[in-house]
Amino acid sequence: MSSRHSLFLLLCFVSFSVAAQTRQSDFETKAAFEQTWRALKSSIASASTTAELDSLKGRIDIFEQDYQSHRAFLDKAVYPETFRTVIAGLREEVRQTYDRVFLIQTQGVRIDELEIQLASLIQNLDSLSVQRNSILQELQNLRRSNSRMQETIKRLTANLEARDELIFALVDTVFKGYDMNVDKAREVQLDALSRRLDKVNAVDRIYDIAANNIRILELLRLEGKDYSPLINQYRRFRQRWDALRDRLNAAYADAAAARTAKQGKGKKGAQAPGEEIQPGAQVDSILAVWDTSLLGSFWGGLYNEFISEEILIRPFDDATSFSTSITAYVDSMKANESDASHFVSDVWKERIDKHWREPLSLDAVLGRTEYAALDKKVSELGEKKVDSKFLGYLAIIVVVLGSAWLFFSRRSKSGRVTPPPAPADGTGSN
Amino acid sequence: MHSSYNIGAGGLTALVLLLLSSCSTLTIRNVDFGWPVESVQTVSSSNRIEDVRYALSMSAASLAAEEFQDSTALIGKEVRILRSRDGLYFVTGPEFRSVYVFAPSTGELSLTNKLEISPTGMKKPALNQRSPFVELLDGESFRRMLTGDEIIERTNP
Numbered sequence: 001m002s003s004r005h006s007l008f009l010l011l012c013f014v015s016f017s018v019a020a021q022t023r024q025s026d027f028e029t030k031a032a033f034e035q036t037w038r039a040l041k042s043s044i045a046s047a048s049t050t051a052e053l054d055s056l057k058g059r060i061d062i063f064e065q066d067y068q069s070h071r072a073f074l075d076k077a078v079y080p081e082t083f084r085t086v087i088a089g090l091r092e093e094v095r096q097t098y099d100r101v102f103l104i105q106t107q108g109v110r111i112d113e114l115e116i117q118l119a120s121l122i123q124n125l126d127s128l129s130v131q132r133n134s135i136l137q138e139l140q141n142l143r144r145s146n147s148r149m150q151e152t153i154k155r156l157t158a159n160l161e162a163r164d165e166l167i168f169a170l171v172d173t174v175f176k177g178y179d180m181n182v183d184k185a186r187e188v189q190l191d192a193l194s195r196r197l198d199k200v201n202a203v204d205r206i207y208d209i210a211a212n213n214i215r216i217l218e219l220l221r222l223e224g225k226d227y228s229p230l231i232n233q234y235r236r237f238r239q240r241w242d243a244l245r246d247r248l249n250a251a252y253a254d255a256a257a258a259r260t261a262k263q264g265k266g267k268k269g270a271q272a273p274g275e276e277i278q279p280g281a282q283v284d285s286i287l288a289v290w291d292t293s294l295l296g297s298f299w300g301g302l303y304n305e306f307i308s309e310e311i312l313i314r315p316f317d318d319a320t321s322f323s324t325s326i327t328a329y330v331d332s333m334k335a336n337e338s339d340a341s342h343f344v345s346d347v348w349k350e351r352i353d354k355h356w357r358e359p360l361s362l363d364a365v366l367g368r369t370e371y372a373a374l375d376k377k378v379s380e381l382g383e384k385k386v387d388s389k390f391l392g393y394l395a396i397i398v399v400v401l402g403s404a405w406l407f408f409s410r411r412s413k414s415g416r417v418t419p420p421p422a423p424a425d426g427t428g429s430n
Numbered sequence: 431m432h433s434s435y436n437i438g439a440g441g442l443t444a445l446v447l448l449l450l451s452s453c454s455t456l457t458i459r460n461v462d463f464g465w466p467v468e469s470v471q472t473v474s475s476s477n478r479i480e481d482v483r484y485a486l487s488m489s490a491a492s493l494a495a496e497e498f499q500d501s502t503a504l505i506g507k508e509v510r511i512l513r514s515r516d517g518l519y520f521v522t523g524p525e526f527r528s529v530y531v532f533a534p535s536t537g538e539l540s541l542t543n544k545l546e547i548s549p550t551g552m553k554k555p556a557l558n559q560r561s562p563f564v565e566l567l568d569g570e571s572f573r574r575m576l577t578g579d580e581i582i583e584r585t586n587p
Contacts, residue, residue: 024570027467027470027510
């Protein structure tokens with residue numbers, strides 16, 4: 001209960017006690033009684049510690065004493081309630097709230113410890129933000145120095161991952177202890193949860209991280225290998241946010257509904273029926289922008305690798321169209337029996353396989369299996385070309401060897417000296 | 431003839447008794463009509479007094495004309511009404527010089543008395559049920575005990 005609330009209640013007591021003593025109008029007595037009654041009910045509902053409730057018990061006793069002399073009048077004036085039922089009702093509300101608050105204090109949440117933990121996490125997060133800004137500044141100054149820039153990108157990526165870890169740890173801490181499905185404690189829990197969510201400014205911080213990542217993408221001049229940690233970071237962030245979003249929306253909506261119900265019991269609620277509180281919607285929209293920027297930059301960079309080497313393949317902007325484009329190019333090279341050595345060796349093996357294989361093999365991009373299939377297809381294109389050449393050479397060698405063998409075999413046949421047959425009568429030719 | 435006279439006298443007696451019994455009405459006595467607390471209402475823009483708790487709805491035009499000589503003078507102003515134990519309605523309000531006492535009848539309230547209180551008008555009047563009287567207050571020390579007919583007791587500053 002806030003000190004302002006306590007002061008208001010005290011003033012109510014003082015003024016209404018005075019009014020009860022010096023009053024002369026029954027109407028005013030009734031109005032003062034009802035106002036104090038409402039103030040006490042409100043204080044009980046908003047109490048979050050047993051000490052506050054103990055103090056309220058004392059105030060109910062004073063309230064009862066102050067109006068005891070008007071009991072007969074109030075029995076009629078506050079119909080259908082009576083003086084006794086009003087006082088008994090207040091005491092019963094204190095008892096029920098006491099049970100809830102006691103449950104939270106003892107079994108549920110070690111609020112003080114968590115508050116310290118939260119404060120420490122917020123401090124760490126803020127210091128990481130300062131560090132990130134300094135790295136970003138450094139990055140802008142280093143745009144021309146490639147090697148130092150790569151080193152700075154690594155530091156920045158590590159910083160971003162640390163911030164991601166921390167923000168989700170922060171939100172987990174906020175929710176810690178509020179997962180108990182205890183109806184008795186639910187209203188008080190939601191109230192405290194709502195206060196802590198407001199304190200850590202969870203949605204704004206998550207939004208801020210996503211927005212910073214988009215800004216960083218715009219600043220960086222990324223190469224193939226740089227994308228793996230960035231895509232992994234985005235996927236992890238996305239998964240964690242997906243797991244958190246509904247929980248966060250539900251917590252805000254429940255807390256708002258509980259607040260509305262508490263403030264406007266018997267009145268029309270401020271929240272229209274069917275109106276949904278979804279503070280996570282802004283994070284969803286910035287994540288969609290992050291996704292488009294990151295993958296747009298990735299596929300654009302990859303396409304430029306081919307174009308810069310004058311490999312005219314069909315444009316692509318996602319895994320499916322990339323696969324289709326490479327397959328179509330390989331098929332066309334095969335069909336035309338074109339020389340694919342530049343494409344296979346200089347572009348695919350030297351650039352794509354060396355620098356882009358890692359991000360392409362990520363499940364969120366193309367996947368290991370699909371990349372391996374594409375790589376095999378491209379490699380076969382190279383191998384086929386080598387084989388045909390080899391076969392050509394082999395054929396020539398075979399033909400040459402065959403011809404040589406034929407030539408020599410004929411020559412040896414024609415050059416052999418055959419001895420003349422011996423005469424039959426034994427005389428010489430002379 | 432004599433006997434026929436006797437029969438005629440008895441029959442007449444029975445007839446009279448029958449007529450008398452058919453004319454008698456059922457009456458419940460010692461009814462307490464008193465409201466525990468006065469009703470404080472603001473006259474609506476349509477110049478009406480509407481009380482939800484006691485289901486009372488009436489025009490303020492005649493009352494305003496009588497008190498302020500302007501039938502619309504009470505629009506937006508506060509009017510305080512209390513029904514006494516006897517069932518009479520006591521009506522007054524800030525700047526009123528009198529308390530009006532009305533008796534209810536079918537579909538109307540009839541003025542039975544107009545109790546003159548202050549020639550300059552009351553500042554912050556209030557009506558309390560103090561059976562068998564109605565207590566009128568105007569400030570801490572001003573007090574009048576009223577009945578439907580008269581002012582019984584006065585306490586002045």
